[in-house]
Amino acid sequence: MHRWSELFIPTLREAPADAEVASHKFLVRAGYIRQLAAGIYSYLLLGNRSFNKIMAIVREEMDKIGQEFYLPALHPLSLWEASGRWPHVVGENLFRLKDRKGADMALGMTEEEVMTSIALKDLRSYKQLPQIWYQIAPKFRDEPRPRSGLLRVRQFMMKDSYSFDIDAAGLDVSYKKHYSAYCRIFDRCGLKYMVVEADSGAMGGKESHEFMVRTPAGEDQVVSCDGCDYAANMEKATSKLEPWGDLAPEGDGKPLLVHTPGQKTIEDVAKFLGVSPKNKIKTLALMADEVDEGKKKSRQIVVLMRGDHQLNEAKLNATVGAATRPMEEGEIKALFNSPPGYLGPMGIEWAKELHRLLFPHKDADKPVLLVDKALEGRANLIAGANKEDYHLKNLTPGKDFIPTAYADLRSVTAGEACPNCGKPLRIDTAVEIGHIFKLGYRYSESMGLRVLDKTSMEMMPIMGCYGIGMERILTAAVEQGNDENGFWLPPAIAPFEIVVSPVNMKDDAVRKAAEDIAKRLEAAGFDVILDDRDERPGVKFKDADLVGIPFRITVGKKVTEGTVEVAIRSTHEVRDATITRVVEYFQELLGRAG
RNA sequence: CGGGGAGUGGCUCAGCCUGGUAGAGCACCUGGUUCGGGACCAGGGGGUCGGAGGUUCAAAUCCUCUCUCCCCGACCA
Structure with missing residues (x-):
């Protein structure tokens, strides 16, 4: 049983002065994270619990389509030279260091090189394809300007996966598998997201989609249509222009x-x-x-x-x-x-x-x-x-x-006509939580990845790469659900699903009822924390509202009547529940089988 | 990297202009009274004033350099 009195949950009454966006303020205030340096954060108990739940969901869904690896973050710099990304493509964003012998090393920004080097050594035959390999591991980017708390950081946790296929049709399949796995992941994380066409970048990419959550805290501009499913990153979006009449030629029509x-x-x-x-x-x-x-x-x-x-x-x-x-x-x-x-x-x-x-x-x-x-x-x-x-x-x-x-070099503006259906387009700021990308032959080619095809000829596998930013999921969820008192996370990714708040620990009936309720809920599989601190109710309520737990059970005077109050954090709704039926109540509320 | 802002106890900040040897609120510790929305009383602990150098009898305060953090921009396969 998790007892608040024994846990380290350092909540703050005030937001740190240097926090601007809601997720940053609240994650610090709620004791989820603490800053170590610009763009580098420590996760405390609550942050880590939430983080682990997010990773568990990602892992579960990814295991349905791929295989989990665990790759080093510390790379020889030569690997990045071999792929051609160092120095020009990644530039100063690549963290570099030297080992004791003076050899150049780097901290991985992504793992295309490492994954490809494994493929290079051990993929021999088209019969081994397709492959989807993934990992969930820290990534390092020496951003010129980290910002907005966890939104743009220098060390972060990324689920990155890589697919190897025989041909473009195979890549389509791997791509679609990721597309639907990502939808399942973000659905389960309780996010309201949209999928947009993305700029594939200067590398001359192919198809690419980004998974976006609308929030003013975001760094991307997203163009979308309410009339149909058209949605694209500003960097890629187009619109249908109203026809506009040309002028009649003047004079002889020459300039x-x-x-x-x-x-x-x-x-x-x-x-x-x-x-x-x-x-x-x-x-x-x-x-x-x-x-x-x-x-x-x-x-x-x-x-x-x-x-x-x-x-x-x-x-x-x-x-x-x-x-x-x-x-x-x-x-x-x-x-x-x-x-x-x-x-x-x-x-x-x-x-x-x-x-x-x-x-x-x-x-x-x-x-x-x-x-x-x-x-x-x-x-x-x-x-x-x-x-x-x-x-x-x-x-x-x-x-x-x-x-x-x-x-096509023009920026779309809000209100212009959707290229598909003609309805007015809207523009929102959004945060990118996932990105899927058809790489093509870039790494197969630069690193010399070859397998033998049916006719014993060498052929180049075609690759895709796919990423999800773990802290972006948490950040987006906080941005999506907060008010002046704090935030609420979707139950699936909240550090605890239910906080049981006895109003007075010195009242035996109240204390015992709270302990009993917490025990029974936990036995039924709910993730519960009992706020057994000897604090005044106001303190407990303020903390409960702050820290992102979606449900609170207030145990107070009504125990003598056999009832407690259930408070829904997101809606501020409060309902009475019978103590003896609390477990059933939550099983129903969360749609979980008894 | 360009522009702006800020570094004073764990947090939020005052003090700086006009130099005289550090304060408030919150948090923390002890005792007591309280107990359904961040209680009250009494007592207490905690600060190299980001760092270095300089001016001065004297520097948190003035000057120079530097580090760090935040914001806007550039940047962000």
């Missing part, structure tokens, strides 16, 4: 120089010329810098958007395969020979094909012109003339200038 003195912004020019920003081209001048073998190389990238649209940097980075930054004034002058405010696509020789930036090809030195798909097929648009105080009319993409490529 026409117009005087626009002092008119620099889209709005100014549109107003000055009496047109909508939707008939204007927004010209964005960017640079992509890449470092390869110590050589720094920059590439000019110009993006054209519809005047009223916003560039989505994640989409741009995925398209270009590199990070970009705005051009500096000198760089703008060098390319456009014009001051900012009057930039446009005319008079510049653009690259004809979009290759990887540092990939040597004949256009490698030419600037790249990316045109957002919203401008594809439009005509007689207005853009800067690359000449101070002048703009050009009658510009038609594909005719007057040839883009290097058209791409």
Whole structure:
């Protein structure tokens, strides 16, 4: 029997001054966690109990589709060089250290390399496929800015799994198995989540979904439709645009120089010329810098958007395969020979094909012109003339200038039409609790994973990787259920399901009834804590409300009538229950067989 | 890494401007009275004022450097 008086549950009356989000404040106040350093937390009794329950659920569901391993977190750095992720892909986020001999080591951020190295040594034949291997283990990331309590940390517990299949169809199966296992896991954890299409990143990925929980504390923007099941990460989301009429050509229809003195912004020019920003081209001048073998190389990238649209940097980075930054004034002058405010696509020789930036090809030195798909097929648009105080009319993409490529580069805004059903889209902030990802051949290829196929030929297995952040589940659950007094967790992941609170420990009838109730509930399989502290009732109620336990049984004066009160934390509902039938009462309430 | 903020007992904070040798509330310990929503009375313990250097007769307070933590941004397969 768990007796509160004997346990270490250091609740705080006030939230730590440096906590901002609800989950951070309450997890500290409730004595779940204590901070050791930025982004590094200790779990105390309650936090650990909750954590273990979450891991047990994940393990149970994962065991239905895969096999649990336990891999080291301490890796030779050479492993990360072999896969090509160190130094460029993971960069400073990889924790590094040296052993006593001076050998370079790293703390694992994920385990693709380790898993693949096992596969590499011991997978020989297509007959051994498919495989799904997983583990639940700490991961380390030297985040530039840990934040929001457990939301973004430097050490965290991750369930990561990896699938190896013969072909894309096999990968589909492994992927779908994970998709449904994840749904079962998050359902059982009592989370209200959504599954969204995700950006697969600059690595040129394939299909990817994220499991998201809406909360203002989150770091991701999620676009979704209430009318259908469309949902996507902002980095990936699209929308259907209202058709917008093109202007009629003026003059002979050729690009026409117009005087626009002092008119620099889209709005100014549109107003000055009496047109909508939707008939204007927004010209964005960017640079992509890449470092390869110590050589720094920059590439000019110009993006054209519809005047009223916003560039989505994640989409741009995925398209270009590199990070970009705005051009500096000198760089703008060098390319456009014009001051900012009057930039446009005319008079510049653009690259004809979009290759990887540092990939040597004949256009490698030419600037790249990316045109957002919203401008594809439009005509007689207005853009800067690359000449101070002048703009050009009658510009038609594909005719007057040839883009290097058209791409979806636009950020969706709330209220735009769903690409599937046309209903208005909504945008929410959300926290990512899980991510499934079709890796393809990236690691099989870079690490040389091969098995023999039916015809005795070598073939490369295709991989997938799948992650769940354990503390994100806890955090999301707290964000999802809290009020000014504390929080409540879904029973499946709460440290205790029921707290029994005798109102006065010195009253023998009350104390004995409470002990008896707690014992019987425990014998029936409920996870119970008895608040046997010699505290005033107010203290016990405040603590009970704070620490995330979903149900409370108040044992007070009514014991003489044979009843106690059952308080439902989430709804504040209080009901009387007959002492002799308390076990049955909870069996019914929690839908558990007697 | 850029911008902002903060480090004083376990927690929340005051004191700093205008230097004079550290305080409050909560928590904790002892005794007593209380006992259905963070009780009250009395007594008590606990602080290198983040660290280093400097100015001064004297530094929590002024100056310099530095470390740490938080927030916004950048970043986040």
